[in-house]
Amino acid sequence: MKQTSIISIFLSILFFSCNEDETTLEYLYPTEIGNQWSYKLDMFKSDSLIFDQDYTIEITGTKELNGYNCFVFEEQNETRKGEKYYTFSDNKFLYVGSNYSGYSPIFDITTTQSNLRTKDDIFLFPADSCPIVYDYPLLDNKTWEYYPPVFTRIKEVIGDTIITVPAGTFQCKYICTTENERFTTKEFINKDYGLIKKELIVYTDVPGIINGIDSTKYIDIHELVDYNIL
Numbered sequence: 001m002k003q004t005s006i007i008s009i010f011l012s013i014l015f016f017s018c019n020e021d022e023t024t025l026e027y028l029y030p031t032e033i034g035n036q037w038s039y040k041l042d043m044f045k046s047d048s049l050i051f052d053q054d055y056t057i058e059i060t061g062t063k064e065l066n067g068y069n070c071f072v073f074e075e076q077n078e079t080r081k082g083e084k085y086y087t088f089s090d091n092k093f094l095y096v097g098s099n100y101s102g103y104s105p106i107f108d109i110t111t112t113q114s115n116l117r118t119k120d121d122i123f124l125f126p127a128d129s130c131p132i133v134y135d136y137p138l139l140d141n142k143t144w145e146y147y148p149p150v151f152t153r154i155k156e157v158i159g160d161t162i163i164t165v166p167a168g169t170f171q172c173k174y175i176c177t178t179e180n181e182r183f184t185t186k187e188f189i190n191k192d193y194g195l196i197k198k199e200l201i202v203y204t205d206v207p208g209i210i211n212g213i214d215s216t217k218y219i220d221i222h223e224l225v226d227y228n229i230l
Contacts, residue, residue, distance in 0.1 A: 027138045027173055027191045029086075029093055030229055031071045035059045037194060038226040040166065044219040053077055054225070066127040070096050085122075086133070093134040097124035134189075138173050146177060153179040163188045163196050165223040170196045193229055198222040 043051040055077035070085035084098040131147040146153035158174040172188035200220040
């Protein structure tokens, strides 16, 4: 499945690299219709593996939602299938909504938040406050609020790094999301191939012993296994 179009990549870089100050815009997520990714998810409770899941994501088309022309990311695992909707707006990659809550590594907000509205069984975030997944250009040390005011999650671009997963070794941007002491997400994205790896760390309580009860740490690790980028 590991295929890529040199012409497509060249045109994408040419289109998004407007000037020297915006060269990191080439880290825009690869959204060609037909792009496919295969991931492996491992879930750990403390150091013990409690669940594993293989799943695929494919961009199947576009859809008009909330005034946005959204990319349709179709996700399928062994038992479930659904769609999530994203768009680019003002150099931001936004999560617009979903008809499904699965194991997608790109976004970690559920579709059960009280401020979501439903349309034709699609859960939509308010058009003026969609979660900001990536705020371009991805300059080192840049920060932004992921989804105010519902969450106090802050995303920060840490810098460049090399990541090795089953699909290979990739040059990535490392982006970290934090929410108090309970929640940390580490994302590693590549300008040509999208999300390479993601680690989600959640504590059932703040680290340490609270009220005599030990905190439990849960870790989800998503790794790219295969891809077909057009």
